[in-house]
Amino acid sequence: MEEAPPAPWSPFPLVELCILLGIVLIVWGFFDAGRRGVLLGCGFVLVSLSGLELALREHMAGFRSHSLLLAAVCALAVITPLFLLTSLPQVVLLVVGLAVLAAVTVALRRIFARRSGGLGFRA
Numbered sequence: 001m002e003e004a005p006p007a008p009w010s011p012f013p014l015v016e017l018c019i020l021l022g023i024v025l026i027v028w029g030f031f032d033a034g035r036r037g038v039l040l041g042c043g044f045v046l047v048s049l050s051g052l053e054l055a056l057r058e059h060m061a062g063f064r065s066h067s068l069l070l071a072a073v074c075a076l077a078v079i080t081p082l083f084l085l086t087s088l089p090q091v092v093l094l095v096v097g098l099a100v101l102a103a104v105t106v107a108l109r110r111i112f113a114r115r116s117g118g119l120g121f122r123a
Contacts, residue, residue, distance in 0.1 A: 005061035015050045022046035059108065062115030071104035 007015060025043030029036050052073060055066040079097040082088055088096075113120055 005057055005063050007057065015054055018046055018050040022050065059112055060115065062112060062117070062119075065109070065112045065116075065120070067105050067108040067112060068101075070108055071101050074104045075101040 022043045022045075025039050025046065027043075029039030029043055032039060052070075055069055058064045059066040059070060075097045078100045079093050082096065083093055109120065
């Protein structure tokens with residue numbers, strides 16, 4: 001099996017350290033009642049962003065396909081401000097989210113196929 005694409009900051013294990021720090025914050029948040037929300041929120045955000053960076057790097061290098069995950073993040077990035085800043089009905093938000101999900105998934109699958117040498121997915 002070929003090796004995963006290196007990060008731009010390689011060989012420094014930045015993603016791994018961020019995930020470790022996020023896990024530490026999450027565990028700390030479970031035991032600290034005074035700052036529970038802040039610690040848990042920061043921990044989950046740090047772990048999520050680290051995983052997202054890894055998924056994006058692998059997808060764009062043609063190493064592994066993460067089309068649906070990346071498209072779901074894009075859909076959430078579109079509908080979250082719409083939900084918070086407008087009074088659109090939830091059905092409209094659902095339709096907008098699904099449309100963004102479908103369009104971005106198709107685009108990301110095409111990008112992956114080009115980068116991987118024609119493969120639609122690689123596990």
